[in-house]
Amino acid sequence: MSHHIKGQGRHQITLLPEALDDFVTEDNPVRVIDIFVDGLQLDSLGFERVAAKQTGRPGYHPATLLKLYIYGYLNRIQSSRRLEKETHRNVELMWLLERLTPDFKTIADFRKTNGKGIKNACKAFIDVCRQMQMFTDVIVAIDGSKFKAVNSKPNNFTPQKAKDHIERVEQSINKYLSKLDESDKNSENDASSELNATKLAWLRKRLEELKGIQKIVEQQPDKQLSLTDPDSRLMKTNNMNRQVCYNVQTAVDTKNHLIVAHKVTNTTDRGQLSSVTKLVQEAVDQKEITVLADKGYYSRGDIKEILDSGAVALVPKGDTSGADRKGLYNLALFKYNQEKDIYICPAGNELQNRFTTVEDGLELQMYFNCIACRDCSQRAKCTTSKSAARRIRRWVHESEMENMQAKLDAAPQTATIRKQTVEHPFGTIKMWMGATHFLMRRFTNVSTEISLHILAYNLKRMISIWGVAGLQMKFKELYQ
Template sequence: MSHHIKGQPRNQATLFPEALDDFVTDENPVRVIDAFVDSLDLASLGFEKVKTKATGRPCYHPSMMLKLYIYGYLNRIQSSRRLEKETHRNVELMWLLERLTPDFKTIADFRKDNSTGIKNTCRQFIQLCREMNMFTNVVVAIDGSKFKAVNNKQRTYTPKKTKDLIARFDASINHYLAILADKDKQEYSDEDVTVMHEKVAWMKNRLAELSDIETRVNEHPDKKISLTDPDSRLLKTSNMVRQVCYNVQSAVDSRHHLIISHEVTQSTDIGKLHLVASQVQEALGTTDITFIADKGYYSRADIKNVLDTGSEMLVPKTDTSGAAKAGIFNKNQFKYDKIKDEYICPAGNILPYRRNAMENGLKLRVYVNHIACRDCDIRTKCTRSRNEPRKMRRWEHENEIDAMHQRFKKAKDISLIRKQTVEHPFGTIKMWMGATHYLTKRLKNVSTETNLHILAYNLKRMMSIKGTIGLMKAIRQ
């Protein structure tokens, strides 16, 4: 006698529930999606076809399509073809869409044509969280992460790569032409000669393509072009491997790990601090915020812009002078006397203030001592120049940066808090995306995908914090 659990015979008649609603429990997350989308004013958010004409073929209401996409991204189903299949067999989607089954082209077109509405929906959910008092005594961690683009590395070109490829094809063409010119002295069949002629013709065509690509690369501002997705860029990842990708900036609340703001960019983290911080301030309606970032964001002008808004900024100070590699004294080995406004060099000499200078749009104060530097015994350890003395340049607002650096050093475990806050959401979203990350091309479409992923992430976080029933009550208030 078998002790396994047995199923029912497949030919046995079954009495299903009379209503589709009986299949979906009261705590099912799909009910949260339904309540949230029904609470939105889709026309004001920028969705198309909310109001339709009386004539012509009817279309699906944007609310139904938005519910479908939120459900898909919440359950790691991002493909429009897979979503189409799910509408035919998934009981939760049958309930959510009221048994509507749009085809994959309609589903894909909705995401493509409603990028503004989807972006505003993502922002609207943050406003809902704000109304629920989720952001009090806010500490926000900012970081960027590279997400793979739909573009192979082989389809990305730089000046060096195109130059090397052109040289290699030139050498190959000359090699085959030399063989063909000397074919009478060697034993080659007619078939071999035909194959070589075809190879030379193909390589000449490829050489013309590479010449055109070289021109485009040299004319491009970044000196890099990607052929499959022109908006993607070849960037270094955390392990210093170059990858064709987008750099997604995010600002995450350290208390509840909600992503308050995000931005898809095409370059490194430097210069993005004020951009992301201003978006967070706008989303929360306050400047009473403490921002944390890693050394990749260290930019004096950027930090000053954030501090001027009234927010606190904590970024580790970095040295990019390259003095240590050159084998000379680093800037941090020169002590600055704030009261006397002068520097003291490692030899003990005083470098007084001499003049002002402009560098990269920043007003700098220059400190130098020509006589002391000329007669110094350790001059070779201070500068490689034979004629010019060692000069110290100090930004006119450097005191504010120094004060910020002192606050950073006093803040305990601040780097650990940043890692625990901002890196976890990136890992979660990348796991949902799968190995290939993005499915679409171009910056606009990639940004729409990112908005849907972050909306799904924030929605799941809130369901974990408040519970599905509690979140539905807050949405309907």
């Protein structure tokens, strides 16, 4: 006789609880989802069909499908077909949706047609967090991460890749033409000749397709074309591999680790700092915030725009001059004297401010000393020019960049705080997604999908901070 715990017989009649609510515990996260969605003004957020028509077949209320998606993304179920299955067997969803079971097409169409509403619902959650005083003395860390798109590398083309493909196809065409010529000389007319002719016809058709792709690639502003998802781009990832993906920008609060703002791009991080900072300022409804970012975001124009908006930026400057590789003195060795408005070169000579010019939209002051450079014994280490003096360019607002660097030097822990803050949410969301790509295509749909991921992440984070009961109570207070 076994001493293990025994189960009940499958055919034994059981008296189940009379109410479905008895199956859902008081600390179940679905109760938070229910209260949050019921408190939203869905029509003002941009959801469609909030007010049902009096004629025709009734449809599902947007709140029902929004609850379904938030639950799905919170529990790593993003597929519309899998969500449909869960509505039939998942007791939590039966409670949340009041036993409604929409089909997968209805579920998928809701996500596709309500992108604006879903994005605004994500913003509304941050606004609720702001009203709960979650954002005081706002310090955010900004970073980007690459997420794979629904587009394989073979379906992405650059001018060089298109050229290489065309050359390979032309070589194959010449190869099969040679085979057909040999068959004609030997008066062969067998199955192999027919097969070669078929392959040759396919190759010629493929060659025309590739030439058409080559023309389209040359017309693209960034000289790149993705066939499956036209908005995705081939970019380098952290391990220096290249993937067709999107670059998702996020700003994470260093205190509570909530994702305050996000943005989907298909370019590098450079040039994104100012736009993401503005999204954060709008989300927390205050201008005086502090922004942390890595050197990939360093752009003087971007940082100046942030400072002018009332925010504080802490972004380290990377060395991109390449002078050390050339065996020349690095710009960092030239010391600026603010009182005299001169630069002191490594040889001890003074470089005066000669004139002002504009390069790449920036107003620059030029510093050099022709006489001192001409007779300098270290000239070979300073410049490769045989006649011109070494010129130092200084932006007219460079003092603000130097003040920022001084703050960074005084707070060496800034880089660690930034990394600990912004990397973890990316890792969590990618773990939820699994080893896969976005389910949708194009900027609009991908933005909708990442908004659902971020809404689910923020919701789970708030549950960790307040607990289910505490968060329910806060939501009820705010919605009264």
